[in-house]
Amino acid sequence: MKRIDPKNLSAQLHYRAAGNPPSTLPESAISNCFPGLEFDFRNLWHHLFEGIELHEADNYVVGGEGELQGLVGHRLVRVAGQATMKQAIGPQMPGGRSDVLTSASNPGGAWTMEWSNSMANVLHQRAGQKVPCEFTKDKAPLPVWVSDDPENPEDPKVETEIRELTLRPIFAQSKVLQDRLAVIEERIAGAGELTESLCSPWQNDYRECACYYWAASRPDYVNVEPNEQGLSEGNMWLAVHREPKEYIPDNGRDTRLLTYEDLFRDWQGKLKFIVGGKDSD
Amino acid sequence: MSKPANPDLHLIRSEAGLHLLLPNGNRLFDLDEPTFEALEAALGTSDAGSVQRLLNDLGVDLAPLISEEPLKDPPLRALSLAVAQKCNLGCTYCYAQQGEFGGLAKNMPLATVLESVNLLFRDATPGERVNLSFLGGEPLMNRRAIHAGTALAEELSKEKRVPVTFSITTNGTLIKPEDADFFEEHGFAVTVSLDGPQPVHDLLRPTKGGRGSFDSVIANVTPLLATQRRMQVSARVTVTPHNLGLKPTLDEFVGLGFRSVGFSPLLRSPSGRDELGVPELKLMLEQMVACGEEFERCIKAGYRYPFANMVNAMREIHKGTHRPYPCGAGAGYLGVSADGELAACHRFVGDEEGAMGNVITGVNRQRQAAWLAERHVHRQEPCNRCWARYLCSGGCHHEVIRRGRPACDYIRGWLHYCLQAYGRLVVTRPEYFGVPGAVTTGTH
Numbered sequence: 001m002k003r004i005d006p007k008n009l010s011a012q013l014h015y016r017a018a019g020n021p022p023s024t025l026p027e028s029a030i031s032n033c034f035p036g037l038e039f040d041f042r043n044l045w046h047h048l049f050e051g052i053e054l055h056e057a058d059n060y061v062v063g064g065e066g067e068l069q070g071l072v073g074h075r076l077v078r079v080a081g082q083a084t085m086k087q088a089i090g091p092q093m094p095g096g097r098s099d100v101l102t103s104a105s106n107p108g109g110a111w112t113m114e115w116s117n118s119m120a121n122v123l124h125q126r127a128g129q130k131v132p133c134e135f136t137k138d139k140a141p142l143p144v145w146v147s148d149d150p151e152n153p154e155d156p157k158v159e160t161e162i163r164e165l166t167l168r169p170i171f172a173q174s175k176v177l178q179d180r181l182a183v184i185e186e187r188i189a190g191a192g193e194l195t196e197s198l199c200s201p202w203q204n205d206y207r208e209c210a211c212y213y214w215a216a217s218r219p220d221y222v223n224v225e226p227n228e229q230g231l232s233e234g235n236m237w238l239a240v241h242r243e244p245k246e247y248i249p250d251n252g253r254d255t256r257l258l259t260y261e262d263l264f265r266d267w268q269g270k271l272k273f274i275v276g277g278k279d280s281d
Numbered sequence: 282m283s284k285p286a287n288p289d290l291h292l293i294r295s296e297a298g299l300h301l302l303l304p305n306g307n308r309l310f311d312l313d314e315p316t317f318e319a320l321e322a323a324l325g326t327s328d329a330g331s332v333q334r335l336l337n338d339l340g341v342d343l344a345p346l347i348s349e350e351p352l353k354d355p356p357l358r359a360l361s362l363a364v365a366q367k368c369n370l371g372c373t374y375c376y377a378q379q380g381e382f383g384g385l386a387k388n389m390p391l392a393t394v395l396e397s398v399n400l401l402f403r404d405a406t407p408g409e410r411v412n413l414s415f416l417g418g419e420p421l422m423n424r425r426a427i428h429a430g431t432a433l434a435e436e437l438s439k440e441k442r443v444p445v446t447f448s449i450t451t452n453g454t455l456i457k458p459e460d461a462d463f464f465e466e467h468g469f470a471v472t473v474s475l476d477g478p479q480p481v482h483d484l485l486r487p488t489k490g491g492r493g494s495f496d497s498v499i500a501n502v503t504p505l506l507a508t509q510r511r512m513q514v515s516a517r518v519t520v521t522p523h524n525l526g527l528k529p530t531l532d533e534f535v536g537l538g539f540r541s542v543g544f545s546p547l548l549r550s551p552s553g554r555d556e557l558g559v560p561e562l563k564l565m566l567e568q569m570v571a572c573g574e575e576f577e578r579c580i581k582a583g584y585r586y587p588f589a590n591m592v593n594a595m596r597e598i599h600k601g602t603h604r605p606y607p608c609g610a611g612a613g614y615l616g617v618s619a620d621g622e623l624a625a626c627h628r629f630v631g632d633e634e635g636a637m638g639n640v641i642t643g644v645n646r647q648r649q650a651a652w653l654a655e656r657h658v659h660r661q662e663p664c665n666r667c668w669a670r671y672l673c674s675g676g677c678h679h680e681v682i683r684r685g686r687p688a689c690d691y692i693r694g695w696l697h698y699c700l701q702a703y704g705r706l707v708v709t710r711p712e713y714f715g716v717p718g719a720v721t722t723g724t725h
Binding site for chain 2: 002003004005006007008009010011013014015016
C-alpha cells in the first residue's frame with residue numbers, strides 16, 4: 001500500500017499528492033481550462049483514439065501511425081454514429097433572418113463540438129473498446145458537415161469510410177483495486193503535453209481578452225480618481241504616458257498604447273506593478 | 282493507549298489497519314507499517330524534532346486551521362427559554378437544583394417569551410436558520426409560553442423567510458395527548474430525560490413526593506413514539522454511579538422506538554452528589570464501547586441502531602470537524618432565564634458567570650467577547666497539549682468551570698475507540714458515510 005492515504009473528508013480536502021505543484025491547488029489556480037495558465041485541458045483529446053492524433057479543438061486528423069498515416073488531413077465526422085460537429089445557424093447580419101452560417105472557408109457551416117462534451121456519452125459507455133469511427137474518404141482541409149443520421153434525407157452524403165479504432169479511457173486504471181484512479185492515463189497525455197500551449201498573459205492574453213476574463217486578477221483601468229464633475233478619471237493600463245489621464249480604447253493601432261512588440265520584447269520593463277489600483281514606483 | 286503523547290498527532294491501531302490522526306484539521310490517514318512504526322518510535326524519543334521531520338516528509342504540513350483569534354460577534358442562531366423555573370421532579374443531581382436554579386419557583390411571563398423570540402429573529406437574514414428550544418425546570422409547567430413562543434416564531438419565520446426549528450427537553454411526566462399533536466405539527470425535536478429501566482430511573486428521578494416517575498413517563502411518551510413523523514423523539518440518559526448498565530438501557534429505549542438515545546456522564550451536580558469519579562468513568566467507558574460494538578455490528582449487518590453518541594461521532598470524524606469551542610454556548614446559542622436575562626447556555630441561567638445581557642437590550646457583546654476569548658480551547662489547560670483538543674474542544678463549559686476536567690481519560694478513551702470504529706466501518710460499510718464502494722466492477 002501507499003505510505004500514507006487520506007481517509008476522512010478533511011484529510012482528503014487538504015491532501016497534496018506527491019509531485020503536484022502548488023499551482024494545481026484550487027486556491028492558487030486561475031483555473032481557466034484553455035488555453036490555460038496551469039495546463040491546457042484540450043490537449044487530452046490529441047490521443048483519444050489509438051493510432052491517430054486529432055487536433056485538440058477540431059475533428060481534423062493531424063497524425064497517424066502505420067497504415068493509419070493515410071488518414072492525416074481527413075476529418076473524423078462520426079464516432080459510434082454520433083456526429084462530431086453541428087451546423088451553426090443564426091443571422092449573418094444584425095437583424096437578419098436565421099440561416100446556416102456558411103462562408104467560403106466553411107461551406108457547410110460546420111462547427112466541431114468541444115470534445116469533452118461531444119464524446120462524454122461514448123467515453124462513459126465504451127472507453128477501452130473498439131468503436132466505429134467514420135472519416136471523410138478524401139482529405140478535407142475545410143470543415144465538413146454531416147448529420148447524426150446518414151439515413152436522413154437532408155444528410156449531405158459526404159463520402160466516408162469506417163475504421164474500428166480503440167477509444168482510450170481518460171483515467172488510469174488501478175491493477176490492485178480494479179478501479180479507475182484519479183489520474184489521467186499516460187497514453188492520453190504524456191509528460192509535458194498538458195502544459196503545452198499555455199497562455200502568455202502579460203505578452204498577449206490579458207490584452208486579447210480585454211476586460212472579459214482577467215479583470216479580477218489584473219485591473220485594466222488604473223490610477224482612478226473622481227474628478228470635479230464626479231466622474232472617474234484614470235489610465236488605460238497599457239497607456240505609454242500616464243498624463244493626460246484618459247481611458248484610451250484599445251483598437252490595436254493607437255500609438256498612445258504599448259504595442260504587442262513592446263510587450264513581447266519587454267513586458268516586465270514596460271508594465272508597472274499596480275498596488276491598490278495605482279502605479280507603484 | 283489514548284494518553285496524549287504528542288499534541289500534533291495520535292496513532293491508532295485497528296483491525297482495519299494503522300491510522301494517524303492529525304489534530305490540525307482532525308485529518309485521519311491510513312499508514313503503512315514502516316511509516317507507522319517510524320512515527321511510534323519517534324514518539325518514544327526525546328528528540329522533539331524527529332516527529333516533525335517525519336510529518337514533513339509525509340507532506341502533510343498545513344498552516345494551523347484553528348487560529349488564536351476568538352470568535353467575534355457571532356450572530357444569534359439559537360435560544361433556549363427557561364419557560365418554567367420549577368419542576369415536579371426532585372432529581373438529586375439536577376444542575377437546575379430541582380428546576381429553580383437556586384431561586385424562587387417561577388414561570389416566564391408571556392411578554393418575556395415574545396421579547397426572546399423577537400430577539401432571536403431580530404438580525405436573522407433570509408435563508409439563515411434559527412432554533413428555538415424550551416427548557417426549564419420542566420417546560421410543560423408553562424404550556425402557554427410554549428404555545429405563544431412557537432406561534433410568534435412561526436409567524437416571524439414566514440415574514441422574514443428564516444426557517445425555524447423547535448426543540449423541547451422534558452421529563453415526560455406532564456405530556457398530554459394534545460401535546461403530541463402540537464409537537465408533530467411544528468416538527469419538534471422532543472428530548473425526554475430517562476435514566477434507565479424502571480427501578481433505576483425511579484431511584485434517580487423521583488417526584489418531589491418521592492414516588493417513581495418511570496411508568497407515567499412511558500405511558501405519556503408511547504403515543505408520541507407511535508405517531509412521530511415530523512417530530513423526533515429522543516431519550517437522553519444522565520449517567521450516575523447508579524445506572525452504569527448502559528447496554529440494557531440503550532436496548533430497552535431503542536426497542537421502545539426512540540429515534541435516538543444518548544448518554545452523558547454526570548460530571549457536576551450542585552451538591553456533588555452522584556457525580557462520576559475516575560473509577561466510575563472507567564466503567565462507563567467499557568459500557569460505551571460495548572454499545573459502540575453493537576452499533577458496529579448493526580451497521581455492518583445493514584440495520585439502524587440509533588445510539589446517538591456513536592452516530593454523532595461517526596459523522597463528525599468522517600467530516601473531520603475541528604473546532605475551538607465545544608458547543609455554541611455563549612456564541613450562537615444562549616439561554617434565557619424566566620426573568621429575561623441572557624446566559625451563556627441553559628445551564629448558566631441565574632449564574633453571574635455566564636451572564637450575557639438581557640432580551641430587551643440584547644447580547645452584551647463585551648461580556649460575550651470576554652467569554653469567547655476565555656473559553657477558546659487554546660486557552661484551556663491541559664487541552665492545549667492534547668491530541669483530542671479539536672474533537673472535544675475542552676468539554677462542557679459549565680462542568681469545567683464548576684468542577685474541572687476529571688473526565689479527560691474517559692473522553693480520549695471514547696474518541697480513540699470511535700476512531701478505530703470509523704477505521705473499520707469506512708472499509709466495511711463505506712456507503713454508511715455516503716462513500717461509494719471502494720471496489721466496483723470496471724466500467725472500462
